[in-house]
Amino acid sequence: MSEHRKTASPAKVGPWVIDTRDLGRRPGSSRELVRNAPAPAGFGQPEVIGVPEGADVALDLLLESVVEGVLVSGTVTAPLAGECSRCLDPIDDEITVELTELYAYPDSTTDATTEDDEVSRLVDDVVELEPVVRDTIVLALPQAPLCREDCRGLCPECGAKWADLEPDHRHETIDPRWAALTERFKDDSDG
DSSP states (O other), rough: OOOHHHOOOOOOOOOEEEEEEEGGTTOOEEEEEEEEEEOTTSEEETTEEOOOOOOOOEEEEEEEEETEEEEHHHHHHHHEEEOTTTOOOOEEEEEEEEEEEEEEEEEETHHHHSSSSTTTOOTTTEEEEEHHHHHHHHHOSSSSOOOOOOOBBBBBTTTBBGGOOOOTTTOOOTTTTHHHHHHHHHHHHOO
């Protein structure tokens, strides 16, 4: 086992950290995990959409001991807050994502044959869920969130929401190349 894996950070304590010693490294043993954990900063794109810091993230997971480590699978549900990319209205929604992640045992074949960033690893028989849940949620977020699918956005001329404007709303635009001619005809019609 490489030296950097031996000196991994000490096990943390908290709602995102799961002790797996009760599984006993016996393939086939499993247990359910149902809990809420507060969202840390960075669960999303704060300027666009994400899970508000401190919001309850519901974890409904199954931890299974397998030959190479602990397989964590299940669903994660969290509230979302952001703004519509078209009309800038606030968005309050919820996201549910499927999670499946193998946490490799130290000295397992998976641990020995994969790079550090290719698979999660158990450190002192502890699973740290926060990075995996964050990555799963962030990848599932829309790049351009909408308040509703048919949102028309804002009028490019006046900036008002199309939904609040009359159906025949428009702005008179004159091609700048014809502006002088338009002014000339306007002066002729006045006199």
